Ligand code: UDP
């Protein structure tokens with residue numbers, strides 16, 4: 001199996017999980033990595049993965065060096081991959097023994113299908129986001145009028161077999177059905193039925209109803225097979241007793257379930273004004289907190305310090321009550337720590353799965369992309385609550401007082417806590433050895449090997 005992620009840590013991590021799982025089942029795995037990679041985080045993750053899995057072969061896909069119009073650097077990489085496709089064909093042709101199948105990222109569907117069709121190689125897609133987002137993607141062309149029409153933001157978009165989706169959960173770029181992002185979604189949607197199957201990183205307790213609607217053909221008649229399972233971790237547990245960082249020692253000292261963990265993922269920086277309001281919120285709500293802060297879309301461009309953004313007085317107050325980290329952290333380890341009692345999240349799907357697997361209640365604050373739709377999914381499942389009408393990243397500044405109030409609500413809600421515990425228990429069963437996730441992974445392996 002040849003795996004081909006696109007860009008961004010949130011896409012690379014699930015690919016590494018599936019690559020690790022396939023390699024552990026003795027499948028021959030080739031990982032295609034698109035160079036130059038966009039972020040340091042992606043480089044570090046891939047290097048570590050290849051060290052841990054020497055049996056996986058890396059094939060470097062050197063992208064054409066083209067000048068493209070300014071765009072989000074991760075989306076720009078998708079476009080560069082698309083324009084460099086002849087080189088992908090050369091890589092696939094050069095493999096010996098030949099590739100039995102390709103597993104590529106959703107964003108590359110319309111690009112890779114032309115290559116695999118001409119080489120007669122089966123093509124599967126790995127979806128890194130929620131089943132709810134996949135349903136939206138699959139039904140997108142039929143929603144076009146409702147999205148671009150004059151219906152209010154509270155109107156519900158109807159997707160067969162699902163609860164209505166508030167129009168407000170769809171980001172502006174997808175409401176403008178002529179934007180490059182919308183055009184790419186439609187081009188990928190056009191070729192759904194040409195694929196051999198879709199892997200979706202989810203489980204019954206989180207999104208069972210959505211997966212059933214997808215499999216039933218209600219959303220797309222003739223939908224290829226869907227393999228829904230939680231992609232297993234690829235890194236072994238940290239060696240106990242190894243030297244710990246300052247923040248790990250700080251977490252160890254806090255009371256169980258007392259810490260608010262705040263992170264907006266790998267690529268959603270907050271504005272200076274919004275960062276100040278988050279600081280005020282965290283200081284006012286009187287919980288110890290751990291805040292992973294980022295000020296640029298790509299990690300290597302991040303030159304600002306928290307002190308420059310907050311000024312001396314706020315920085316001092318922040319340091320009295322919590323810990324701020326401006327580096328890449330091992331988020332799984334933080335969310336799995338017994339001191340963490342709540343998570344303020346931008347609703348990146350990987351983050352949601354990590355919190356759900358550890359029974360941590362969430363306060364969702366979507367910033368863009370798929371995050372509004374994911375926010376609806378977590379509120380529906382009951383494992384998290386949403387902040388409110390807080391706008392998209394940079395749309396306006398949400399006041400610290402309001403954020404603080406919602407953080408307190410999350411930390412004090414028994415309902416959220418007990419639902420999060422229930423969800424964790426279900427996930428534990430699903431991912432146990434021989435459980436439904438294991439079985440579905442094996443079905444996928446049998447399918448592409450057959
Ligand atoms: N992550 C991490 N450390 C960081 C930032 C992010 O380990 O400092 C991981 C996080 O655990 C998750 C992924 O990066 O697995 C981010 O993916 P997600 O879908 O949550 O959000 P995205 O960054 O794609 O918006």
Ligand code: UDP
Nearest residue numbers: 008010106107129137184185188368369370
């Ligand atoms: N996506 C999709 N269909 C496509 C291309 C992308 O459903 O043809 C999804 C993709 O998986 C991701 C979302 O659109 O979940 C884009 O989200 P975002 O802007 O937050 O970027 P990303 O999460 O990819 O970093």
